[in-house]
Amino acid sequence: MTFSGIPIAALDFYEDLAADNSKAFWTAHKEIYDAKVREPIVALLAELEEEFGSAKIFRPYRDVRFSKDKTPYKTAQGAFVGVTPGLGYYVQIDAAGLYLGGGYHHSSPEHVTRFRTAVDDEIRGGELEQILASLTAAKFEIGGERLKTVPRGYPADHPRIDLLRHKSLTAGKALGAPKWLETKRTATEVRKSWQAVRPLVEWLDRVVN
Template identity: 30%
Template sequence: MTGDFEGWPRAAFDVLLQLEGDPPAEVRRRCRRDREELVRRPMIELLNAVADADSAYEDFSVWGYGEVLVGAWQRQHAIVRLARNVELSVRFDLDGLEVGVAWWYAPAVQIERYRTAVAEPGSGRRLTGIVRKLEREGFVISGDLLKRPLRGSPADHPRAQLLRHRSVIATRPLGCDDWIHTPAAADRVVSAFSQLRPLAGWLVKNVSRP
């Protein structure tokens, strides 16, 4: 894959180690420039490379230093917006890269659309097949779930577990081997995003439509 992205330098991990836990303000100030240059800038370059590979990934954001949540200084997040409340994600930290897709923080109308689509035999079975394939490929399916089966649906509904979801998240770590220091990291993200496209497409079509 061509472009400016060359992977994360090894020094990026040294910066993250200095930001372990909840570092004092003095440490955060001292590390700010290095973190921007060695941690955040490669993430921006990676997302640009991914967008060059597929224009569907052009709408992205990479969290800046001031947007990092307290206690998360060691993690660099980025998202790719696909539709309202549907996002692909990339995370870089001391464990390397993690990718995912999430439908979350959804309004009530989207949650109702989701439940209707899951209950409907055609779209519901397609989602079941998508989820099972992702699990076989190493993705973890999670989200905000009702504590009990959805009221009004049979306890033995074939998709009872999916009906409990108020959000759907699929994530998988890509690891931290030597490829993370090379342009090949972008290829791995593109490949993982391709695996996630069926779930993302199902959510956009059935849940996040205007």
């Protein structure tokens, strides 16, 4: 399967699904999901696999067992290329368009401890600051789960206290629905964004794992 772009019909599908998140709607429009959402994402990831690795394409069904929200379907199609568990590159399509990013999405207490030890180190912490500054300049948004308080064992006036609060760390960019979304250029743009995020992924892999 050759990647030729992500059709606007994929965005329209999710806009309609958000308005009618029901089994009846899903059954009636399953062919659109398969042809306009899943197939282009599969082709896109196949084109990027040689450089970044194989991807996990998330299921379209929500796990509602422990949620008050019982709507059955996700209103976005995401996929994750894992370097190690929880760490890697992310792509998503929803009604708003294309979203790209990467980083540590889930981490264990041991990972958080190693992360904070590295951030506390003048050299490694300085490296991370430079990486994040470059990503911010490239219009990536730095995210991740953070403590509201000062982590135990670190002074409140630590020069990297904001980074020390992180329990996970990501960088993402919403690209919307530019004219090239329906063309092969989308693969180039995803590759460029993931290459920009790669220093963060590699830093996290090196110091956390």
